Amino acid sequence: MTILDRIIAQKEKEVNELKAIYAYKQQPKQKRKSLYDQIQGSDTISVIAEVKRASPSKGDINQTVDPIAQAMQYKKAGAAAISVLTDRQFFNGSMADLSAVAAALPEIPLLCKDFMIDRVQIDTAVDHGASIILLIAAALKEEQLKDLYDYAKSLEVGVLFEVHNEQEAETALKIGADMIGINNRDLKTFEVDLSVTERVAALIKDERIALVSESGIRTRKDVLQAEAAGAKAILVGETLMRADDIKATMREIRIPLGRAVR
Numbered sequence: 001m002t003i004l005d006r007i008i009a010q011k012e013k014e015v016n017e018l019k020a021i022y023a024y025k026q027q028p029k030q031k032r033k034s035l036y037d038q039i040q041g042s043d044t045i046s047v048i049a050e051v052k053r054a055s056p057s058k059g060d061i062n063q064t065v066d067p068i069a070q071a072m073q074y075k076k077a078g079a080a081a082i083s084v085l086t087d088r089q090f091f092n093g094s095m096a097d098l099s100a101v102a103a104a105l106p107e108i109p110l111l112c113k114d115f116m117i118d119r120v121q122i123d124t125a126v127d128h129g130a131s132i133i134l135l136i137a138a139a140l141k142e143e144q145l146k147d148l149y150d151y152a153k154s155l156e157v158g159v160l161f162e163v164h165n166e167q168e169a170e171t172a173l174k175i176g177a178d179m180i181g182i183n184n185r186d187l188k189t190f191e192v193d194l195s196v197t198e199r200v201a202a203l204i205k206d207e208r209i210a211l212v213s214e215s216g217i218r219t220r221k222d223v224l225q226a227e228a229a230g231a232k233a234i235l236v237g238e239t240l241m242r243a244d245d246i247k248a249t250m251r252e253i254r255i256p257l258g259r260a261v262r
């Protein structure tokens with residue numbers, strides 16, 4: 001392949017992305033359901049199902065995925081929301097993936113999964129169809145978190161406020177986050193430990209908070225453990241991206257709520 005061939009091949013990919021973005025933009029905007037209401041009103045655990053091609057900790061997960069087909073299967077199998085990883089460099093996602101899913105599924109809550117450091121990224125996420133953004137406590141200072149939180153809320157965008165330890169949970173409570181995600185994966189070491197949910201959830205006892213357990217969830221047993229700790233929702237990527245039968249996997253992890261004694 002000459003360099004020109006390689007550049008043109010890359011451009012073809014980019015053009016496909018642009019087409020997905022413009023196809024979405026030409027559609028009339030529809031308001032999505034609230035993930036918060038969905039989590040708080042459900043009698044089963046809410047599953048936020050993620051479209052994730054690759055990750056820095058796992059490498060390739062499912063590179064050839066069709067994000068639209070994947071998201072449609074998630075919804076059909078009972079997902080409460082779809083999360084689309086849009087980071088390009090480390091997760092091989094894109095805003096085009098988000099737009100494509102947004103166009104195909106107009107009502108379901110849609111999370112733009114990225115590393116937000118500036119308001120302009122929130123605008124971009126909304127522009128591509130997201131109704132929820134992620135704010136990672138470990139990545140920002142409290143002032144920045146508060147600024148981005150308030151900005152998102154002013155746009156009526158939901159915020160999943162992600163924490164990994166007690167101190168970050170305190171920050172989330174101080175800012176007034178109504179959806180808190182406890183990440184079982186340490187983003188600095190990539191180590192996954194499901195007991196992080198148990199430890200950190202002990203600090204978040206307010207029933208008005210929609211508590212989400214994130215990462216490393218594979219089996220029904222894992223979900224029962226998260227639910228016993230107080231999680232009303234789970235965020236699942238890899239397990240669903242590798243599943244041969246999404247419906248069966250969802251059936252296994254979508255447990256009824258309220259069985260465990262807190």
Ligand SMILES: O=P(O)(O)OC[C@@H](O)[C@@H](O)c1c[nH]c2ccccc12
Nearest residue numbers: 183214215216217235236237238239
């Ligand atoms: O694939 P898993 O282990 O099911 O994890 C999903 C999700 O929790 C994970 O993708 C995630 C949680 N927080 C993040 C922040 C950035 C990037 C990715 C993430």
